[in-house]
Amino acid sequence: MVSFFQENSALLEEATEEKTLSIYQLIVDGGLGGQIIIGLLFVLLAIALYIYFERIFAIKAAAKIDKNFMNQIKDYVTNGKLAAANSLCESKNTPTSRLIKKGISRIGKPLEDINTAIETTGKLEIYALEKNVSVLATVAGAAPMIGFLGTVIGMIVAIHEIANAGGQIDIKMLSDGLYTAMTTTVAGLIVGIIAYITYNHLVVRTNKVIYQMEAQSVEFLDLLNEPV
Numbered sequence: 001m002v003s004f005f006q007e008n009s010a011l012l013e014e015a016t017e018e019k020t021l022s023i024y025q026l027i028v029d030g031g032l033g034g035q036i037i038i039g040l041l042f043v044l045l046a047i048a049l050y051i052y053f054e055r056i057f058a059i060k061a062a063a064k065i066d067k068n069f070m071n072q073i074k075d076y077v078t079n080g081k082l083a084a085a086n087s088l089c090e091s092k093n094t095p096t097s098r099l100i101k102k103g104i105s106r107i108g109k110p111l112e113d114i115n116t117a118i119e120t121t122g123k124l125e126i127y128a129l130e131k132n133v134s135v136l137a138t139v140a141g142a143a144p145m146i147g148f149l150g151t152v153i154g155m156i157v158a159i160h161e162i163a164n165a166g167g168q169i170d171i172k173m174l175s176d177g178l179y180t181a182m183t184t185t186v187a188g189l190i191v192g193i194i195a196y197i198t199y200n201h202l203v204v205r206t207n208k209v210i211y212q213m214e215a216q217s218v219e220f221l222d223l224l225n226e227p228v
Contacts, residue, residue, distance in 0.1 A: 037147070037150040038184060044142070044191055051133070051136055052201075058129070060205075061094075070216060070220070072085075073088065073104075073223075089101035095128075099118050099121050099213055100216065103217070107224070111225060122213055122214075122217065126206075129206050129210070136198055136202065140192050141192070142192075143188045146184075146188050147187055150184020150185065150187075158178060
């Protein structure tokens, strides 16, 4: 009876060992080509995550709005305290405050000139907000393609092994090519999906800041257009 349990226990352990396969082992078994492609995809993933977190913190800081900011600007501009309004904009240091500061510096000139100056500054602020975001879109498109390149390489390796087997095909000799094909495809899709989601999230957050900038710029121009 004891020997029966020992034999079953040994068989269970063997089955468990056969079923357990780490991600690291899959990458190693994929051969040099698979390892190079996986390494490249990891680099792309690191770049994508770095850009995402760097941009999300920058956009979050840019989105901070003081509800009393425009009320204070109105009071200062109405009372002719342009220096105080300028100092207030400098203290906030946000894209919106920089737009208003540019508008304040043009007070006294035609309204069209003020509007043009604000629009030009706004374009520069939008460019700064979208810095490196296009790289995420590139990674989202390139990562799956690199993964599929690994798939093709894996299939070529497998076909080469079949051709050299002389008609005696063994699944073991195909394992390197199949591991390369599968692991690179999965890795490429994972990196592409992460980059795609983070890119779209940044676009949404950036658009919210742009809408805020536009709304407060219009409010400032309306203030200048009010009759004295």
